[in-house]
Amino acid sequence: MVDFGAEIATRTLPLAGAHGGSSVARLELAAPAERISLRVAAADVAALSAALGVDLPTEPKTSASANGRTAMWLGPDEWLVIADGPGEIGSGLMAEAAKASVPHSAADVSHRNTAILVSGPGAAATINTGCPQDLSLAAFPVGACSRTIFGKVEIVLLRTAEDVFRVEVWRSFSTYAFGLLAEGAGDAAL
Amino acid sequence: MLLIHCPYCEEDRSELEFRWAGEAHIARPDNIAAISDEEFAEYFFLRNNEKGLTYERWRHIHGCGRFFNAARDTVSDKFLMTYKAGLPKQPIPAETKAEAIAEEKTVETWEQMEGDAR
């Protein structure tokens, strides 16, 4: 595939330069990542898992990670799959999904979303300023994920460690989400 | 804040994640072209707007995205039961019903408050 102009085009990332946080919660921008929105029927989940190299979780609110990608359960036939880390753009989630010769829908949403990493002892309290979910470790353990609401925008929340959350948000909502998180981080420190 | 049990997520979640989607169990006529205007109006426009037990569709729009069915008491706003889309109308378990009726007696309705005011 000819990547015409890719060398000279500069892309301004959503939230470029944004900074915020408090003594109990740190806000950072996640590195750009490749993402697909995946829909597949229960009978064909195994074929997509094999093609993507990660077992698509079938339990509500759970995620699975393998081979540098994380698959998050969003609904009974719906997943968000993210290729981790910098330099993974173009690793080929779309191409790999296409290798599964079963009916499915994979949409590249790499640039639809951006992600904010919230970490620190006040991370859960920061998110709870705008999100009604129970984020105690019992109800939302490490690896748990959920599509939910944060203030007035929809997010996908993933707990990557006891005190670290990844907040996936649509890029056009990201300034709102970051602003509310920054306010929340301040409140969590009171 | 109301907590609503999503039958797909299998847990109680905040009402903020849900959206109401109208009366449940309305069957589309098999041959819609063959029915009379009155039958069409009944099917398409007219809803029961029940006081008390009502069956509704809800959607976990900011969650798993699924539509499902719910039995709700429109006086107390209590959700009595939820179940997956596509299932026939489910009976309310007797103990849930008894609980709801007991609770309803203590609920302040507009009519009661109006009565007090007079």
Ligand SMILES: [Zn+2]
């Ligand atoms: Zn749900």
